[in-house]
Amino acid sequence: MGPVLIVLGVLLAAALVLIMFVVGIYNRLVGLRNRYKNSFAQIDVQLKRRNDLIPNLVETAKGYMKHERETLEGVIQARNQAVSAGQRAAADPGNADAMNQLNGAESMLSGALGKLFALSEAYPDLKANQNMLALQEELTSTENKIAFARQAFNDSVMRYNTQRETFPAIMFAGMLNFQEAQLFEVANPDEREAPKVSF
Amino acid sequence: MDFFEHQEVARRRTGLLVFLFVLAVVLIVVTICTVVGIAISLTNDSDVNVDLLTRFVGTIQQNWFVFLAVAGGTIAVIFLGSLYKVSQLASGGQVVAELLGGRLVAPGGGDLAERRLLNVVQEMAIASGIAVPPVYVLENEDGINAFAAGFEPDSAVVSVTRGALDRLSRDELQGVIGHEFSHILNGDMRLNVRLIGLIHGILVIALVGYYVLRSLGHVRISSNKK
Numbered sequence: 001m002g003p004v005l006i007v008l009g010v011l012l013a014a015a016l017v018l019i020m021f022v023v024g025i026y027n028r029l030v031g032l033r034n035r036y037k038n039s040f041a042q043i044d045v046q047l048k049r050r051n052d053l054i055p056n057l058v059e060t061a062k063g064y065m066k067h068e069r070e071t072l073e074g075v076i077q078a079r080n081q082a083v084s085a086g087q088r089a090a091a092d093p094g095n096a097d098a099m100n101q102l103n104g105a106e107s108m109l110s111g112a113l114g115k116l117f118a119l120s121e122a123y124p125d126l127k128a129n130q131n132m133l134a135l136q137e138e139l140t141s142t143e144n145k146i147a148f149a150r151q152a153f154n155d156s157v158m159r160y161n162t163q164r165e166t167f168p169a170i171m172f173a174g175m176l177n178f179q180e181a182q183l184f185e186v187a188n189p190d191e192r193e194a195p196k197v198s199f
Numbered sequence: 200m201d202f203f204e205h206q207e208v209a210r211r212r213t214g215l216l217v218f219l220f221v222l223a224v225v226l227i228v229v230t231i232c233t234v235v236g237i238a239i240s241l242t243n244d245s246d247v248n249v250d251l252l253t254r255f256v257g258t259i260q261q262n263w264f265v266f267l268a269v270a271g272g273t274i275a276v277i278f279l280g281s282l283y284k285v286s287q288l289a290s291g292g293q294v295v296a297e298l299l300g301g302r303l304v305a306p307g308g309g310d311l312a313e314r315r316l317l318n319v320v321q322e323m324a325i326a327s328g329i330a331v332p333p334v335y336v337l338e339n340e341d342g343i344n345a346f347a348a349g350f351e352p353d354s355a356v357v358s359v360t361r362g363a364l365d366r367l368s369r370d371e372l373q374g375v376i377g378h379e380f381s382h383i384l385n386g387d388m389r390l391n392v393r394l395i396g397l398i399h400g401i402l403v404i405a406l407v408g409y410y411v412l413r414s415l416g417h418v419r420i421s422s423n424k425k
Contacts, residue, residue: 042325133311140369141318148326155328 022176025169029178032163036156036181043149043184047086047106050142054079054113057135061116064126071116078112081105106146113139150184157181213390220394227401228273235269276407280400281393288392292349292356293333301335301358312364319373320357323380332357332383336364343367347379350392355383 058072065072085105089098117136120126127133160181164173200208239262240254259266288295296303304313317334324331332355337344340360349355357379359372367375382388 046325130311134314137311137315137318141315141322144318144322144373145325148322151326152328 021168022172025172026176029160029164029169029173029176032156032160033178033181036153036160039149039153039156043146043153044086044090046142046146046149047082050109050139050146051079051083051086053135053138053142054109057116057132057139060129060131060135061120061126064123064129065119068119071112071119075109075112075116078105078109082109110143113143154183157183210385217390217394220397224277224397224401227404228270228277231273231404232266232269236266239265273404276403277397277400280403281396281398282400283396284399285392285396288395289350291354292347292388293354295348296333296335296356296358299337299358300339301337304334304336315369316359316364316372319369319376322373323376326377327380327384329380329384334358336361345375345379347382347388349383350389352383355388357383 054075058076061068062072082102082105085098085102089095089102092098120132120136163169164178164180236255236258237251240251240258304317306317309317313336316336320334321331329352332347332349335356335358337358337360341362342360343363343366345357345359345363347355347357357376359375363372363375
């Protein structure tokens, strides 16, 4: 009876150690997954902020750029499309199609804004307007924040994926339902080019 | 070599330098013990015919308790000296910024240059994944300079001079602030405070020696305090 008991005891101890080990892996992966989900939400915060700043910008510019209706209306249209794309993506976060449409709308808005700012170079009165300067600074900052939020998102996705793919976590990742996370990448190669502005 | 490889090389170099620093402290303790040992061997006139080295080894063997006390005392002096300095410096970054004449930039307001500075700091905080630190401006400084102070990332502050605010473009300001954030993120400030503490601890030994020599009879000593 003695040796059987000892063997059973050792097996039980080994099983307990294995379970604790797997629990540790699981908890670590959960923590990293939540972190990259949070990073993704931060991008949305900046996108919304940009959408909110734009109507004010267009109103300020309208007074000075009376003959540039097309450009101004282009900005408003792009902004409205970005807002609705954002709402659709928020309603269905897992949908890759909605995500792609959102990215497309956002980059179109970036292009339209770039055109507006380049055009405003030709209107010195508008350039000197304090309100315009403040708005321009806020929008530039928001564009940068969007870019950095995407960068931070990619960093946290990288950390999660690395932790998930290393040994020994990789052995249990599949059975614990931890999928590989997607980095934010420029889907459309055209988006890599800066918007061309011609007068 | 890409960005991450540069990071790893820098971290390895820092590790090596810290190791060499600790080695230097150990060698100081060993040197002091050796000096004490030689002094004891010289005054130990039990066997004048034996050479100094044998006497030295013999002294260590006979008086190992004394050496333990000397080594322990030296380490204690260094440790207490560094502890004092560290507790002085670790009171938070805001103390340092205000000591240097910095003015806190209010989070909401400010003129265009200050708004730009606050925005740049927020951008870097997003990029590095840490909280936005308080921002100070050194109004009286015309040159271009910046620093980060504080013991922990939570109590860190970032400060720039008036000259930096006025003369740098937005991209240049972003680069400078990013550099300061890397100091916060990599724990450089904590490392610096600890190293300053250790140096102070070593200096305490010199101070002890200075006072001992002075009290031995009003000896004129010229000291080079840099």
